Amino acid sequence: xxxxxxxxxxxxxxxxxxxxxxxxxxxxxxxxxxxxxxxxxxxxxxxxxxxxxxxxxxxxxxxxxxxxxxxxxxxxxxxxxxxxxxxxxxxxxxxxxxxxxxxxxxxxxxxxxxxxxxxxxxxxxxxxxxxxxxxxxxxxxxxxxxxxxxxxxxxxxxxxxxxxxxxxxxxxxxxxxxxxxxxxxxxxxxxxxxxxxxxxxxxxxxxxxxxxxxxxxxxxxxxxxxxxxxxxxxxxxxxxxxxxxxxxxxxxxxxxxxxxxxxxxxxxxxxxxxxxxxxxxxxxxxxxxxxxxxxxxxxxxxxxxxxxxxxxxxxxxxxxxxxxxxxxx
Amino acid sequence: xxxxxxxxxxxxxxxxxxxxxxxxxxxxxxxxxxxxxxxxxxxxxxxxxxxxxxxxxxxxxxxxxxxxxxxxxxxxxxxxxxxxxxxxxxxxxxxxxxxxxxxxxxxxxxxxxxxxxxxxxxxxxxxxxxxxxxxxxxxxxxxxxxxxxxxxxxxxxxxxxxxxxxxxxxxxxxxxxxxxxxxxxxxxxxxxxxxxxxxxxxxxxxxxxxxxxxxxxxxxxxxxxxxxxxxxxxxxxxxxxxxxxxxxxxxxxxxxxxxxxxxxxxxxxxxxxxxxxxxxxxxxxxxxxxxxxxxxxxxxxxxxxxxxxxxxxxxxxxxxxxxxxxxxx
Numbered sequence: 131x132x133x134x135x136x137x138x139x140x141x142x143x144x145x146x147x148x149x150x151x152x153x154x155x156x157x158x159x160x161x162x163x164x165x166x167x168x169x170x171x172x173x174x175x176x177x178x179x180x181x182x183x184x185x186x187x188x189x190x191x192x193x194x195x196x197x198x199x200x201x202x203x204x205x206x207x208x209x210x211x212x213x214x215x216x217x218x219x220x221x222x223x224x225x226x227x228x229x230x231x232x233x234x235x236x237x238x239x240x241x242x243x244x245x246x247x248x249x250x251x252x253x254x255x256x257x258x259x260x261x262x263x264x265x266x267x268x269x270x271x272x273x274x275x276x277x278x279x280x281x282x283x284x285x286x287x288x289x290x291x292x293x294x295x296x297x298x299x300x301x302x303x304x305x306x307x308x309x310x311x312x313x314x315x316x317x318x319x320x321x322x323x324x325x326x327x328x329x330x331x332x333x334x335x336x337x338x339x340x341x342x343x344x345x346x347x348x349x350x351x352x353x354x355x356x357x358x359x360x361x362x363x364x365x366x367x368x369x370x371x372x373x374x375x376x377x378x379x380x381x382x383x384x385x386x387x388x389x390x391x392x393x394x395x396x397x398x399x400x401x402x403x404x405x406x407x408x409x410x411x412x413x414x415x416x417x418x419x420x421x422x423x424x425x426x427x428x429x430x431x432x433x434x435x436x437x438x439x440x441x442x443x444x445x446x447x448x449x450x451x452x453x454x455x456x457x458x459x
Numbered sequence: 460x461x462x463x464x465x466x467x468x469x470x471x472x473x474x475x476x477x478x479x480x481x482x483x484x485x486x487x488x489x490x491x492x493x494x495x496x497x498x499x500x501x502x503x504x505x506x507x508x509x510x511x512x513x514x515x516x517x518x519x520x521x522x523x524x525x526x527x528x529x530x531x532x533x534x535x536x537x538x539x540x541x542x543x544x545x546x547x548x549x550x551x552x553x554x555x556x557x558x559x560x561x562x563x564x565x566x567x568x569x570x571x572x573x574x575x576x577x578x579x580x581x582x583x584x585x586x587x588x589x590x591x592x593x594x595x596x597x598x599x600x601x602x603x604x605x606x607x608x609x610x611x612x613x614x615x616x617x618x619x620x621x622x623x624x625x626x627x628x629x630x631x632x633x634x635x636x637x638x639x640x641x642x643x644x645x646x647x648x649x650x651x652x653x654x655x656x657x658x659x660x661x662x663x664x665x666x667x668x669x670x671x672x673x674x675x676x677x678x679x680x681x682x683x684x685x686x687x688x689x690x691x692x693x694x695x696x697x698x699x700x701x702x703x704x705x706x707x708x709x710x711x712x713x714x715x716x717x718x719x720x721x722x723x724x725x726x727x728x729x730x731x732x733x734x735x736x737x738x739x740x741x742x743x744x745x746x747x748x749x750x751x752x753x754x755x756x757x758x759x760x761x762x763x764x765x766x767x768x769x770x771x772x773x774x775x776x777x778x779x780x781x782x783x784x785x786x787x788x
Contacts, residue, residue: 133683151501153605156691158532158675159502161603169480169492170499174593175580176546182582203487217505217546217591251504253511257586262546264503264593274490276482346487354462362485 135252142233146240146247149213160248162212162266169271171209172264175199179258183326184302189228190235191326192261197239199349200265201330202401206347208275208339209267211245211332217262219255243332273339275405280344280363284406284432287415289331289424291324291377292352296397297390298325311386317379324377328401334426337418338405345405351396353451355404356439360432363406367439369430371395371449392451395441406432464581471562475569475576478542489577491541491595498600500538501593504528508587512655513631518557519564520655521590526568528678529594530659531730535676537604537668538596540574540661546591548584572661602668604734609673609692613735613761616744618660618753620653620706621681625726626719627654640715646708653706657730663755666747667734674734680725682780684733685768689761692735696768698759700724700778721780724770735761 144155151161164170177196179185187195197214204211216236220229240246245265298321301307308318330347338345344363348355352374360367371391376384384390407415412428419426430441443449473484480490493499506525508514516524526543533540545565549558569575574594627650630636637647659676667674673692677684681703689696700720705713713719736744741757748755759770772778 133679136687151498157536157606158678159500159536159538159603161498161500163498163600164492169490171488171490172480172544172577172595173488174544174546174578174591176548176582176591178548178582178584178586180585207486207488209488215501215503215593217503219505219507219586219589248501249503251591253505253507255507255586255589256509257507257548257584257589260548260584260586260589262503262505262580262591262593264544264591266501271492274488277486349487350462358465 173203174264176262189231193235196261202347204267205335214265216250219260275345280406282434293394294324295399298322311383333422341411342405348400351398366435375427502532503593505591518560522564525590531676533596534664542577543594545579548589604674609735622723623653624728627651640712662751670740671734677729680727695764704756
């Protein structure tokens with residue numbers, strides 16, 4: 131009596147539904163209770179083929195990116211992942227092999243980040259593959275780090291490196307730039323991997339929760355996302371281009387083509403945490419980040435005012451960009 | 460500094476984010492704590508233009524259907540709605556008027572069902588409009604009604620009327636059937652309205668939670684959904700075609716074209732609750748349903764065995780159908 135849809139769910143997604151409340155996906159719903167004294171953090175993001183990933187990106191990477199962009203949001207708020215629900219819209223004729231690879235990638239990440247599937251929906255579409263993931267995490271009640279707490283004098287930090295994802299997308303679209311940027315194979319691969327499979331900074335979520343005055347993840351571009359954080363905090367900011375943490379490949383590309391500073395600072399797809407710290411919190415934060423083996427870099431300072439954040443170039447002048455961040459509309 | 464996407468969210472969706480933890484949608488995440496002793500019920504459903512709704516369906520109805528199919532799942536489990544997150548994939552060139560109407564419909568339902576928006580994502584697509592809604596509700600811990608508890612001897616009930624949505628879709632696709640089925644204008648309109656805007660039975664969620672041994676909502680067709688419930692409960696069922704609760708329009712259509720019993724019983728889009736009750740619970744359930752002003756009808760009985768459920772026609776013979784329910788795959 132099982133329909134095709136039921137078989138597909140049983141075969142590919144039931145193995146990912148390891149939480150008790152997911153009921154092995156045999157119900158349309160799941161249940162969950164946060165631990166005593168904790169609350170839920172909720173987020174949802176959609177990715178669409180041709181917009182957020184390329185149609186020929188490997189299906190396992192697509193699944194991982196779809197989940198990780200959500201985990202990045204949770205990490206930036208200080209939350210520990212608990213689970214996710216996904217809706218998957220597939221064009222007719224999607225090869226079963228694609229789905230198998232997709233589910234395999236998702237399973238690996240559900241396990242890696244202890245974030246099993248609690249439910250979802252699989253539907254047909256006449257359009258491109260579209261994946262919506264809703265993820266939820268927990269943290270001690272009242273401790274979610276918002277965007278609104280940045281104060282003049284706070285230092286601005288980012289995790290990891292900035293700009294890799296935007297440069298990786300550039301390389302996928304125009305492979306000739308690999309030579310133009312004098313990139314070795316591993317450097318080019320690193321940038322592309324960073325575009326395809328971001329690294330959510332779950333490992334420093336607790337450190338951010340404990341010390342940050344404001345926090346968000348960088349998804350639409352560093353400058354634009356910093357502007358959003360400053361706007362809702364009622365402050366401005368000044369950051370230094372020379373302080374931006376860059377991967378070896380990004381640094382080499384930037385040397386070859388200095389105008390890439392714009393892609394790096396505004397291109398998005400970073401999925402690093404952008405956060406602000408009162409100066410007396412810096413030492414403790416650095417200690418926790420080192421223990422978690424996640425790089426953190428001070429890139430500037432929150433200042434008074436309501437102007438958009440300024441980024442100072444290596445020549446000491448303020449850089450101006452055509453657009454500050456990615457927007458769909 | 461606001462992007463087009465930010466403006467769109469601020470204009471159309473922020474007014475729907477009335478819960479404290481939604482933070483006015485100025486963050487990418489939200490927070491929520493269930494009341495002491497309660498747990499969350501989680502569900503997600505996607506709807507795609509051309510598949511789940513017609514491209515020329517009114518945008519407010521589309522929003523309402525997208526939310527209500529989720530609320531129907533929560534109600535069938537006995538949960539009270541708390542909130543939702545939505546991801547919205549829009550083709551380029553979607554008129555702002557469409558979005559305004561969509562948000563207006565959603566706002567009306569967020570208020571009607573006390574289910575505000577906690578977050579989401581708005582993205583571009585080269586395909587049709589696609590909406591994913593994740594909804595969550597609460598109920599006393601451990602009381603979620605599953606599909607697995609049906610026992611031989613339990614009576615089978617449904618809320619409301621069955622088949623209207625499937626017949627309404629039929630009418631939208633082939634308007635000439637209105638005359639063939641001898642439908643008056645209000646009858647045809649009722650069937651179409653039932654397809655476009657289902658009625659989630661939130662009002663009887665507590666009654667179902669208190670009394671039902673198993674429960675689910677009918678979305679893919681009564682027979683197929685009953686088969687799923689029986690399968691996971693390890694039982695079979697026998698229902699009577701003559702007992703199915705039908706609206707005036709459905710009854711008239713069925714008189715004109717008796718073969719429509721198949722569309723009625725398997726077409727789906729009902730969003731009624733299908734539940735089973737031990738006989739000694741029937742009187743109490745009926746009392747609570749009457750107080751909630753929701754019709755409930757006994758349509759058959761759970762029996763021992765593992766055969767697919769049987770539906771007995773008015774001539775006493777078992778009806779057989781080409782397919783038992785809607786499936787995308």
